[in-house]
Amino acid sequence: MPLKKHFEQSVKCCCAIVIVLISFNAFPQKFTLMSPGKKIKVDLFNRQNAEAGQWYLRISYLNNGKVCEAIPAIDLGLSRSDEDFSKELKFLKAGTIKLIQEQYTSPHGKRSARSNMANEVVASFENPSRAKLNVIVRVYNDGVTFRYEFPEKEGRFIVKDEFTSYAVPTASKRWLEKWNTANERFYNVTKGNNVEKQDWCYPALFQSPDSTCWFLLHEADVNRTYCGSKLSNARNVSEYKLTFPDAGDGRGKGETTPTITLPWKSPWRVIILGSLADIVSSTLVDDVSAPSVLKDTDWIKPGLVSWNYWSDNHGTKDFQVVCKFADLAARMGWPYTLLDWEWDAMGNGGKLEDAAKYIQSKGIKPLLWYNSGGDHTWVGATPKDRMLTHESRMEEFAKLQKMGFAGVKVDFFESEKQSMIAYYLDILEDAAKFKMLVYFHGCLVPRGWARTYPHLITYEGVMGAEWYNNVPFFTMEAPGHNTTLPFTRNVVGAMDYTPVTFTNSQHPHITSYGHELALSIVFESGLQHMADRPEGYDQLPDGPKTFLKNVPNAWDDTKLLDGYPGKDIIIARSKGDNWYIGGINGEDNEKGKTLKFDFLPNDVKYKITLITDGEHDKDFVTQYLVVDKTSSVDVKLLRRGGFVASLIPLK
Incomplete structure (x- = not known):
């Protein structure tokens, strides 16, 4: 059965089996791992159509019944001062499927109550010297993460290079920031022949050629056992390889290659995946990171x-x-x-x-x-x-x-x-x-x-x-x-x-x-x-001043209502029972937007204070209205304009 057809049928049937794990001796594919919601799929393949060689992951996304091949290949592997773990890796097994299910809270950020929920599998490999490497893969409802593990119990080595590399089709749109140590540059949008070859900052945003899928590349849970990395397509314009820091960073102080002690796990490689709304609301970078080392967080006040x-x-x-x-x-x-x-x-x-x-x-x-x-x-x-x-x-x-x-x-x-x-x-x-x-x-x-x-x-x-x-x-x-x-x-x-x-x-x-x-x-x-x-x-x-006296900055929930990178955005955030909406126009033309409140709970009316652009860029108009889940309000944004709204439930 073709893989895409298998993926579509596995989603449509809505069966109780949340993971499909396939192992073929005669084919390069070694496993398929799906998200709990069955919208994201990861496959492991061998480039040589063999039991040993080079390995890569493929990520697919289901959107309205259509399968999008989001990332056709993510190359895997590392090079250590004593061994290579990239070119001649032998696949040993895929371990038992594990459901990661964890709840935690955060005193600040885009959401207070968090869920770390994914399906995980560990793929085990060995190189010709029989040194072991594991690749731990997790598939979430809003993305994919994976990390490397050297499971052996002793040894101290230098990681000479990491070969993780994301293949991105040339026709994909991409929003990238040129590498700089302070991460203080603009994001420029390019595709096709306009894509430059150089080093890039995290995070990096991509839109699939058919516009059905977005993904954001990043890393998480970096700790003392490794360095931070960046992305580089300097060698191949369509491949973004993880790259270690430059020798000259920090005035040349410190080693560019990390030293590790076994057993060891790398940082997580993170792909946040789905719609723009999925990406904006995601807490995946935090979810996959180590839990709090602090028992008492009551003193942490945003x-x-x-x-x-x-x-x-x-x-x-x-x-x-x-x-x-x-x-x-x-x-x-x-x-x-x-x-x-x-x-x-x-x-x-x-x-x-x-x-x-x-x-x-x-x-x-x-x-x-x-x-x-x-x-x-x-x-x-x-x-x-x-x-x-x-x-x-x-x-x-x-x-x-x-x-x-x-x-x-x-x-x-x-x-x-x-x-x-x-x-x-x-x-x-x-x-x-x-x-x-x-x-x-x-x-x-x-x-x-x-x-x-x-x-x-x-x-x-x-x-x-x-x-x-x-x-x-x-x-x-x-x-x-x-x-x-x-x-x-x-x-x-x-x-x-x-x-x-x-x-x-x-x-x-x-x-x-x-x-x-x-x-x-x-x-x-x-x-x-x-x-x-x-x-x-x-x-x-009084209206804008009062708003700034009362606006929170740590949130219970975050939802993207509308927007597109570089053009405009309308975002809603909640604190307790109250909701706050902010919208900005990034372009030089005036815009009209219709605010819909279908994210509100049923049968609750809210008093909305709506503060919009007035006649000119230094003018405000403040309105007071009553809305509920079924309401809509038209808003005008000046060129480079914006608006805010606060929604307080009527008692």
Whole structure:
């Protein structure tokens, strides 16, 4: 029976068998593994049509009765300093099918109640020397993950290369960010002959040639036993191979190839798969990562933050400016204010200790910036080395805890080598001892650590509003960029873009006030740094100002209602019984959208406060309506415009 026909029939019959596991001696296919919902299928094949040789996975997706071959081949294998595990691997067996079924909660992110549910199989191989390699494959309802395992009990080796490579048809659309250590560039959309050959950042978004399927490539559960990786199609324009860090990253400090000790498991290779709505709502990167190491998470409190750097790059040098931003947080009901770089040079009426006392006297918790320090960064901003060693961190965290600081922002990592991965995790483990929140800046993008270390509350790893300070071209690119990030970077974890600015920094923005207001919902971050100066918020009309006083930033659920990367997005998020909707237009033409509320529960009416673009880009219109599951409301978005809505159930 042809494989596609078999796949279609297995779905249509809806039989009780959730896994189809096939082993043929005469054919290259060794197993088929399906998702619990029977919409995603993974096959293992041999390229030589033999029992030994090179192996690859194929991923298929069922959409409205049509099978899409999402990724025709994912090449497998590694090379170790003592052995090769790629070219002459002998298939031994596929183990017993295992149902992964786990529930957990998260104190912040796009969903509070999480489910880690998948079907798993372990494929066992050996090379000509009879050294063993396992490939652990899981199929979820929203994607596929796999990892390598060396099961032998002893040995210490260097992994010389990893041969994981994703074959992507030339006609596939792709949204990719050119590789840079800070993960701060634009996502450019290409296909066909326009695709460039080079190194790329995670995550990477692709649309199948027939437009029936989307998938996002990433990795998760990276730990001290490996390095971070990136994607490269430098050798073959249609193949994206996992690639280790460049030798020059982090000023050349650290080894590019990881050293491992057996037994060992690699990070998970993650493919989030399905519709755009499936991708945007997915928590797969966290789901597949290690559970929390913290027993007590009650002290981890997400919230909005006032931040002086965007409007005044040297604001933290000035005690009076620090006080103004503490007062702003107090007026707006935001729980935090951040003291950025140059706090150790503070003057004009007070020092750090005075600032900490003043901030807390307003009922606000202070956060504090640090340089990551060390020879891996060129940046000499002080204090430079207080996060660098265990001893200095313990001393610094003890001082901060005594002064009432709630967390730290640590900046300028510039590398994803194994030694730097260990440094990130060292900071997190020491910070937890003092109940310090951690925010990484100038850093890698999320790898699932927010599950393992839930006090890691946000990351930069994005070209955000800070770039209005840096370059004039961000002004024109920002609207489309803003509508791409929810489908790419923000899918895989918290993203501190530092949004919601109404005045201008060094370079102006051309997004409407409605667009800026909507970023408070469209972008998810456990610490949402509101970047404008106090007068930017004080001048707002009552409706938008009240909205920003009350909008959450940690969510119980997330749903994509409409959108397309680079064009527009409408997203709904819930907190308790309340729902919040944010929509932005990334294009230069005015648009009309119809809001449908079919995601609401039955027989419940909601009071909706709808704040939309007005007559011009600095104007708002606020409406108050009653809606339920059957309602719809028409909304106008200006070019580069936006809107928000809050829905509160009527008692």
